Amino acid sequence: MAISPPAPRAGAPLSRRLADTQSSPVRELLETAMQPHIISLAGGLPAPDTFDVPGLRAAFDEVLSGPDAIRSLQYSLTEGDPALREQLAAFMAKSGIEATGHDILVTTGSQQALGLIASALCDPGDTILVEDPTYLAALQTFQLADVNAVPIPGDDDGPDPEALIEVARRTGAKAAYLIPTFQNPTGRTMPLARRAALAEAAATAGLWLIEDDPYSALRLDGEPVDLLAAQPAARDRTIVIQTLSKVLSPGLRIGYLRAPKALRGPLAVAKQAADLHTSTVAQLAAERWLASHDLSEHIAGLAAHYRPRRDALLAALGEHLPEGSSMTSPEGGLFVWVTLPDGHDAEEILPRALANGVAFVPGKYFYAGEPVKETLRVSFATATPAELAEGAARLGAAIIG
Known part of the structure; x- marks a missing residue:
């Protein structure tokens, strides 16, 4: 007599990793922010009118x-x-590092690259060091992989190199995840001297470096800075992640990474286990577009589009934020980081802001360590200059209450 297997219990518990992983608050907020009466300063979505349809x-x-x-x-x-890998390697080489197509792994967006790296480098319970604040979806990825994200103390130029060594030795960390250029969420760019010092510190501590670089192509002012991976002490220990999402189209889902030789095989195996490969037709279409267009010229057009939007938002924030507020003034990327005077709580302000017709992201979600409640992130990516000015005015009124 055959014995039927027991039916799954309704409400059976989820895996611990998924149960402990929170949905992205930005994704949830975007649904609210899409209402027509709300000016969204929340997401970092590229402006749709920059897409070359x-x-x-x-x-x-x-x-x-x-x-x-x-x-x-x-x-x-x-x-x-x-062919696509060769083109992506040539573009990456403009940032100061040697790369050929053999060094490149195409991923389904740069978000997948983070998951592959966590799978290839870390066991459950391992530690990756991060900036504080940092990209919240990276924190989400590490949490899903059951990897501890531990913050590195730092200053306005980025993580402190000596602190990196100390925290790495104390925690037994395997890697450090950094966004050196136009960081999400702060918009900060590490100076060249800090990049060199961090590369040396990572070598001293025996750490792999993960350089997330989605925004460096979106430079609006100033002179380009070579990637952290271009530093001599970092070349053989740095995985660089870039993407076509911010400069061409996020819907293509084309990200890519350049990895040291020792990690290329393990990362490819992780990719096989994840999805076999990224969409073939999307890759070939991206390759044909790159072959027939000057990506640098296209990016120059993006800068001309975003620059007046950044300037409009900064001017309006300076006018409407309460006295004692501070904000970053990024030379590129898509974000401005605001710190309100002591006593304000951005999460408590958000419902008033939404009721006032403007959306932003409270800063608490970007911290691996103790959050600073007075912080918030705003983006100039999708709204017009006039909308950004009005959004800042609405935000200022919501803060005052």
Whole structure:
């Protein structure tokens, strides 16, 4: 007589990793912020009017009507399309590091890259060091991987190198996750001297470095700074993550990483286990677009688009925030970090702001350590200059209460 397996119990508990991982508050807030009466300063979504719809349509048409049509609809290499990888490596090399297509792994967005790295480098319970504050979706990724994110003390230039060594030795950390250029959420850029010192400190502590670099191409002012990975002490220990999401289209879901030779195989295995490979047709369309367009020229157009928006938001915040407030003045990226005077709580202000028709992200969600309740993040990415000015006025009124 056959014995049927027991039916799953309704309400059976989730895995500990998923049960302990919180949904992104930004994703939840964006649904509210999409209401037509709300000016959203919350998300970091690229401005839709920067998307090259005709160019991408032509790229997909070329792929699907040409000799690669069948190949574009088939399974592909885990590491990514070879021609695309060569183009991405050439673009990354402009940031001061040597890279060829063999060094590149194409990922389904840069968010997947973070998950692959956590899987390849860390066991459950291991530690990754982070800036404080830092990218909240990275914190979410590390939490899902059951990896502890431990903050590194620092200053306005970034993490303190000596503190990195001390915390690494105390915690047994395996890696440090850093966003050196136009950091999310603060917009801060590490000076070259701090990058060199952190590279030396990581070598002393025996740490892998994870350099998340989604924003460096979006420079609005000032002179470019070479990647942290370009520092001599960092070259053989740094994984660099970049993406086409902020400079071409997030809907393509094309991210990519450059890894030291010792990690390329393990990361490819992690990618195989995750999704076999990134969408073939999206990769080939991205490759055709890159082959027929000057990405640097396209990015220059993005800077011309975002610069007046950043300037409008900074001017309006300076006018409408309460006395004693401070804010960063980023040379690029998409974000401004605001610190209100002592006694304010950004999370308590948010409901008033939404009722007043403006959305932002409270700073508490970006901290791995003790959050600073007076902080908040605003973005100039999607609204017009006039909307940004009005949004800052609404925010100031909500703060005053």
